[in-house]
Amino acid sequence: HAALLAHSYLGTQYEWISRLAASGRIARLELSVHRDDRAHVFLRDVVSRDSHGHYSLAPDAAGPTATLFKGLVFPLFDMTKLEMADVARRHAFADILELTWFCADPDRNMQPCGACGPCRYAIGEGLARRVPRANRVKAQVARVYRGVGRRLLRIVTPGGILRTSS
Numbered sequence: 334h335a336a337l338l339a340h341s342y343l344g345t346q347y348e349w350i351s352r353l354a355a356s357g358r359i360a361r362l363e364l365s366v367h368r369d370d371r372a373h374v375f376l377r378d379v380v381s382r383d384s385h386g387h388y389s390l391a392p393d394a395a396g397p398t399a400t401l402f403k404g405l406v407f408p409l410f411d412m413t414k415l416e417m418a419d420v421a422r423r424h425a426f427a428d429i430l431e432l433t434w435f436c437a438d439p440d441r442n443m444q445p446c447g448a449c450g451p452c453r454y455a456i457g458e459g460l461a462r463r464v465p466r467a468n469r470v471k472a473q474v475a476r477v478y479r480g481v482g483r484r485l486l487r488i489v490t491p492g493g494i495l496r497t498s499s
Contacts, residue, residue, distance in 0.1 A: 343371060347401060354404035364402075367409045367417070369458040376402060380410060414458045431463075440468060448472035 354362045366372045379394035379402075388410035390399055409417065421430040435455050436445035445452050447468035455463055 343375065347372060350405070351401050351403070362405050363408050364405045365409045366407045368411065368413045369454075371454075372402075373410070376407065376410070380407060382411075414455075414460055418460075435463075444468060446472065448475060 350362070350364060353359065364372075366376060375398045379391055379396070379398050380388050381391040382388050388407040389405070390402060412420075418427065418430060421427040435451040437449040437451050438446045440446055445455070445464040445468060447453075447456070447464045448471070452464050452468075452472070455461075456469065461469060
């Protein structure tokens with residue numbers, strides 16, 4: 334996991350999922366990595382599709398990605414979240430798909446916050462409708478204010494005095 338983090342962010346859940354797969358307690362552990370997923374970037378060159386349409390590590394896969402994702406199967410590897418939603422609608426289980434959870438920091442009404450990484454990913458993957466509009470707006474305003482705050486800190490000298498233009 335640490336070797337992959339040097340290249341790009343990858344959630345810590347993959348490290349413990351890898352340990353679970355290595356334990357042998359589950360014969361076929363499926364991981365729902367999809368085309369919109371950050372993990373897809375790491376896996377796309379080491380995953381292959383077998384004759385049954387199942388995605389898993391290619392037999393010749395090597396390196397840190399192969400080590401981390403060894404023993405896992407990726408049934409949704411070639412789908413986007415919007416494609417999954419379309420399949421769910423066509424097969425009458427869209428209501429179940431709507432029950433999935435992604436937010437790491439829900440608001441006091443247990444609604445997605447719109448600001449955490451998983452919420453931002455869901456919004457970016459075309460699922461903004463799953464995050465209340467008010468929470469999306471609050472998150473956007475907070476990002477703008479944080480940006481303004483960072484810029485203000487840059488104009489303060491180490492002694493705490495504002496720089497002046499000469």
